[in-house]
Amino acid sequence: MKVAVFLPSGSLGGAEQVLLQIANAYAERGVVVHVYLLTNLKADDFKKRLRDNIKLICFETGRESIGIFKFFMHFVRTYNNCEFDFAYSSHVHLNAFVSVLRKFSALRIKKHIVRESTLIFNRFTGYRLKLFSFLYNIGYGKVDLIICQTELMKAHLVRNKPKLNTEKTVVINNPITPLNANVKFSNPYVGKQYIVSAGRLIPEKGFDLLIKAYQKTLVQFPELELVILGEGSCRLALTEQIEKADLTNRVHLRGWTNDVYSYFKYAKACVVASRIEGFPNVLLQMMTVNNSVASTLCAGGVDEIEGIHTCMVNNVDELSNAILLALRTDQIETRKLFDAFLDKNNIITYIRTIEQNVN
The missing domain is CATH 3.40.50.2000 (Glycogen Phosphorylase B;)
Incomplete structure (x- = not known):
């Protein structure tokens, strides 16, 4: 072949x-x-x-x-x-x-x-x-x-x-490739508590909304910081927003990295704040290593994944509440739900389903 x-x-x-x-x-x-x-x-x-x-x-x-x-x-x-x-x-x-x-x-x-x-x-x-x-x-x-x-x-x-x-x-649901059992993670923020999001810095990803929602969570989690991974055309606008909100030492635009899993694993919660997506693949990556995940309903199917705390798009208050819920998640039960979903959507099953449909 x-x-x-x-x-x-x-x-x-x-x-x-x-x-x-x-x-x-x-x-x-x-x-x-x-x-x-x-x-x-x-x-x-x-x-x-x-x-x-x-x-x-x-x-x-x-x-x-x-x-x-x-x-x-x-x-x-x-x-x-x-x-x-x-x-x-x-x-x-x-x-x-x-x-x-x-x-x-x-x-x-x-x-x-x-x-x-x-x-x-x-x-x-x-x-x-x-x-x-x-x-x-x-x-x-x-x-x-x-x-x-x-x-x-x-x-x-x-x-x-x-x-x-x-x-x-x-x-066909998007696939995820299981991580190698021997993969090693490295905590990028030792001694700090943070939430993380990732994607291109473009309007569709909703990082401007995430920064506002994060600011609201500080009332209950004052030690929390926000890390955003990725590059894009909105970097300058987001930097200005961060400076105006006096969050320069709390919100970190870390740029592109080839080790998103380490950031996701050690975060207190992972967040997808997008306004619109086909389906956010980063959500599956987050679910692989973290039990506390919040997401906007930016794509069909997000609401069907048990264990994710969801909210409407373009709503700062709802996004903030979803993040707070994720931070208080029953992690043991959520891990079971995530593993069951990811097991059904592995890359081998994905390709097998494709080949069955075309043959």
Whole structure:
């Protein structure tokens, strides 16, 4: 068997992490896996997370438009040697591009599986939404399986693109790869109590709301600090918000890290404050090592996970209350609930379900 995985870059957002899990899981089975990055952005970091027996093809450019051209020329040159049993992609523009190349026989793929990464028709407007709509029209007709992360996402897609083949559109919960039993954690804030959140510093992630909600928790937990992991366009605005609230020594924008699990494990609570998500994969990572988790109802399916303290989006008071509840959680009982959920959604079961749906 031969498998291809296509990504825009090595930046490890939620969609990229799912594809990374897929690639590593196939490689662990001894399958030949080729991973293609359209650009070299964060390629070195991405490579470190791949199993040694995976072939990484990275196009030397920082622009996706150039990467798409290089991608096309690569497959023209290697046409006779590149035939894949399964191909995976998870970004609408890349899903469409791979599908079109396959349609015109420039790419030889037996089964093309695409994954929806967000609620496109809620998240975007104007020109970008029109572009995405066009890409759905030209690129999704020939795919073999469309994976939605939640029932809400499927309903959203079918409602906005009713001509898509609903028989090929399925809901499969996001996977999580169990941590190695020998993994070692290191407490990043020895002697301090903190809550933590993680994600790109963009408006959709709701970190501005989290800072306000955190400030309210200080009345009952005055020693608590807030750690936010990630980088993005809102760093300056968040820094200014922190300074205005006189929280400079309490709220820490730690940037990107390759060891989120240590931060999650030693936190008093983990928090997802997003306004909208396809499904927050970081939530599963938090559940893996921490028993006290709060989240907004930013995606379908979050409310179905027992043990998480949830609240409505865009509501600072509710978010603060959810955090306080998480801080007082019965941790032994919650651990049982989390483990049961994670066991049902491991990466092996995820791939098996996909293969059953396309075969």
